[in-house]
Amino acid sequence: MTLAMALSVLATRSVARNYVFPVHSTGADATTGQDVLVQLTFARDGTPVRALELRAPSASRTIVSFHNNRETAETNIDVGRALRNRGFDVVLAEYRGYGASPARNPSEEGLYEDAEAILDMLGRRGVAPDRIILWGTSLGTGVAAEMARRGRGSRLVLVSPYTSIPDLVANIVPFLPAGVLVPDHFDTLSKARSIRVPTLVVHGDADEIVPFWMGQRLSRDIPVASLFPVAGGHHGDLLSRDGRVLSEIASFAR
Helix, strand or coil: CCHHHHHHHHHHHHHHHHHHCCHHHCCCCCCCCCCCEEEEEECCCCCEEEEEEECCCCCCCEEEEECCCCCCCHHHHHHHHHHHCCCCEEEEECCCCCCCCCCCCCCHHHHHHHHHHHHHHHHHCCCCHHHEEEEEECHHHHHHHHHHHCCCCCEEEEECCCCCHHHHHHHHCCCCCHHHHCCCCCCHHHHHHHCCCCEEEEEECCCCCCCHHHHHHHHHHCCCEEEEEECCCCCCCHHHHCCHHHHHHHHHHC
16 A cells, blocks of 8 residues: 555545544533433543433433434433433433543544443442443444443343444445445444343334444344334434334333
8 A cells, every 4th residue: 555545544534533423513511400410430541431320219220321423411311311200220421522521532442441431330339230221322322232242231222223334334335445444333233143132223214324224134133132113213313203212112121
């Protein structure tokens, strides 16, 4: 590879990372509410990690939620409250560089470290993996799936999941060598057989961002998985389009 080609690949990988993690468009909204606890801990590399927590009286299970790439933890507070009202403790994980988090260097490995830090924090408080439900939405499905593969939860919820980020790119521009040009793969499909916890896949059949077939494929390849299709569902409207979605997830998580 010539120097010019190498520089071109590096530039493309930088652009791809900015597309996967558009932190510049997520803002730094720190509005929470008196019922929301702000938790702070540290990843192994020293990065400060922030999470929002909503506690339910006498909750026996904790849902840890990993959000989409154009959201923040604050974006999901209303969903967190709805889950808390159904009897769950809820932890809304934040990624480095997102929202009010101080660091601005997100990457696949960095997000895994952030997730581990939050789960370690819960572990120090006595919240064992058998009490944890891992929930990922879109980008967050890659994080949640990796944590499930590592044995950090007892159940897994994947909302609008992709098979991998390179697969998403190839679906749009099949002539590009996406595996080389995209540095953050979040390759859930390659890990599917290693995910041994009960898994619920929720996907809209009209998803314009992540093709429905990706959710179908994951629901087939994860050994103990079921698919909850949402008729006419798009990428960001599943909970608002069909009131059964949240009820299905809550029932699955118990």
